Amino acid sequence: MSELLLNIQNERLSFFTPAGEVKALNDISIQMYEGDVLGIVGESGSGKSVTAYSIMQLLPHTGRIIGGTIDFNGHRINDMTEQDMRKIRGNEVSIIFQDPMTSLNPVYTIGNQICEVIKLHTNKNKKQALERAEELLSLVGINEPGKRLKQYPHELSGGMRQRVMIAIALACEPKLLIADEPTTALDVTIQAQILELMIDLKEQLGMSIIMITHDLGIVANMCQKIAVMYAGKIVEYGPVDEIFYNPQHEYTKGLLRSIPKLSEKEHNRLVPIEGTPVDMLNPPKGCPFAPRCDSCMKICLREMPQYTTINDGHLSACWLLQKKEFMQGGEEN
Amino acid sequence: MSKKLVEVQHLKQYFHAGGSMFNPKYVKAVDDVTFYINKGETLGLVGESGCGKTTTGRTLLRLYEPTSGKVIYDGKDITKVSMLPYRRKMQIVFQDPYASLDPRMTVGDIVGEAIDIHKLAASKTERHDKIIAMLERVGLNSEHANRYPHEFSGGQRQRIGIARALAVDPEFIVCDEPISALDVSIQAQVVNMFEDLQQDLGLTYLFIAHDLSVVKHISQRIGVMYLGKLVELADSYELIFHSVHPYTRSLISAIPVADPIKSRESKRIVLEGDVPSPVNPPSGCRFRTRCRYATELCATQEPEFKEISPGHFAACHHLDKVQ
């Protein structure tokens, strides 16, 4: 039985901006075991990146956790000081960002940037660190690693830079790797390379991955469990096959219906989700998806739905499911 | 009998990339591209970054002056003429809904700019009516006309951009990655809108995108570009299910499928290496550095873009070997 690596319980997080309070996360709960690959799917404003940053406490000063707990690898993240966090960032948990162009410092060599993280968390000297860096570069599939160590970020292509980011993230063999839209800025053929690399590395090093993306195709391929987020709430959570073949939340269903499928032989009109994404400064009371939902009921506009368990490990927060339960309960009576 | 509305012949677009006066270097963004688009159809143009698809679209509209080659519109050679009358017939929708709208202009003025330039309204009320009509056609309403772009979401801004393009009553629209910057749940709305507009107004589209799934959905024919060259062109169905060029094959196989069982079963063709630099493209066939079927012939001779079956064009020396 694998260990519980990450346990987020009822996290609530808000950004206190001059324009008002932005309730970015509204009662999020996630459990990850060692070796899991979790996909967090959502659009802009859904809170998926914020969830990841809150695990690593990398939020801007306007962001604050106002409720719930985050337990990672035996640490209570909410209670940790900045100093303690620095010891585990890059060491037990790492993150790779979306844009490799801006995540690497343009004025330092690749070797320098990889060694930085090695020297921070281990007591290797410069020579040993460089050796390890070279090892890491070949691990991530960069050819001529010795030469690359001396190069600067602008000399590498987008795909290579992302590999360097992965190398930096893996330098201290973290237990959890968070990938925040790592391939959105890359071409599709390069994306395929990077995703394959990540799966290989996971097998080799036995780490867990949180894959944050808006692309359902990526999570279908890589992840075992998926959390679908909308406006700061996890609206559906479950094993990958359940989510794709038995979606229960209207938002998940809507997303799956609205993407064009390459394998379709006829031209079927896409079924979009009507309406526009939520304004997080003025979120509606009740279910955040209600204004866009075809099956919206009166109660959906007033109250936040509770989670219904559909089957083992598959949960969804929707009044329709509660209604079904209620009806079934009523029939039994 | 379909009529060719837009045609490009041997279009080249080279940009200066430094080098000395005697040995100037060029980025060969578009290098000898030939295709046509029939009236009322959508031609999709796909490829990855640096392939030249966006440059092709803009050069076609003469937003860049072509280095050489011809652009033909409705039978007339418009490569060197004054574009002002053609700006009414040929329009463009941009990728970035945040950058393509002037932040200091109201939505009404943005949509009305074309009306002002081409003097399409005789009075202020007529102008106002036309603007409202455009906004309503794209699903916005009259009270939006006095607001500023920053007050709208990405999807709504893209609709404003479309309304702007429609204000001149065009026949042909270049859609330059119009949905890439939008959220997934909004993309379907905008794609449907493009289709509806095409049907209602008889528009012809050049749909440029890197997402092959969307392009296949909306286009009748698709062209695939790589490093400035067209490598394959065919009907959408043909291209997806019977593609012949190795690059097209790997592009199709690289697309993540939103279907866990299918994606576990499918074998991926993963290309090695990165896209070469467009300043120094490989000799002969440009794809040869990443192609598993490459031979010496591919390094010395550029393959010809020729018709291999009715309506299906490809440029490759080893089509028979490609499995």
Next chain:
Amino acid sequence: MKEKKNPLSFQLDVSDFLPANKEEKESLVIMRESVSFWRDGLRRFEKNKIAMTSFIIIILVFIFAFVMPQFYPYSYEQQIRGSENLAPMAYSEPELALKAAGEKVFPHILGTDSLGRDTMIRLMMGSRISLLVGLVASILVLLIGSIYGTVAGYFGGKVDLFMMRIVDIIYTVPDILIIILLMVTLKYPLKDLAETVPAFSWINVIGVGLICIFIVFSLLYWVGMARIVRSQVLTLKEQEYVTAARALGAGSGRIIRKHLLTNSMGTLIVTTTLQIPSAIFTESFLSFIGIGVAAPMPSLGSMASTAIDGIYSYPYRLLAPALMISLIILSFNLLGDGLRDAFDPKLKN
């Protein structure tokens, strides 16, 4: 069966599960109130206390310089015999005699100078000259600089190269030297012009020096503005909305007017506002060294210059103009800073 809902009951009300209609859903989607760039900037400006204070001070100075002289009984060139070198609020003997005779004599609030001229009114007129010079010179700089910079930035290529080399050359020209040379050469021709042609008699009033200052500003001082405008235009013309305008068929004139200049407006206003104190200072400095406004028209600089001789006996004669210059320049600088903070789009969150 619809039962009355007991507020304490946990039973779900069946009617809650009826579908919601369109109006109910739409009522939740409210658009935030519309705010244009200017209103947004003004709001930010109003919140900035220092900027608002400077703005009010400037308004007060304007009133002081332009409105108050109408109500002041003395005029700037009026030399009152017997009332020379009076201390502030003091009366001379002839004036005391007048007062004894029952007449009302307005006090000299800041005293008088060595020729019996009231210092206060001269201070007002001096401020007026400084403000006028500051404003007119800045507007000249704005017009010439922005047109030049826009043309160079928009057309680019060889045109830009050529135009900016001219700017580089102008930068190297020593401005004070040119002013002095111009003054020396133009002094007599302009004087003759003023005497022979009645329409030009105002030349004598404001002085050849001031005219030379304006000429030099128009010739030399616009280059800073030109560079700033050019760099703005260079950035803005690459924006996608400019390409969009071209795709619609807009010509260069329209693009420059409607897109480039409107989007540079913030920068232009701020730069001009910050140009004003520099112009005022230049004028004061030149008047101080004797090249500015001609006597008897006072300038804050010339008042300071004449006051230096009597600095130990009559310190207020130096203090007044010096403080005035400082106040005007500081207020305009703070105003410019406040405007920049309010309208700089990068600071918008």
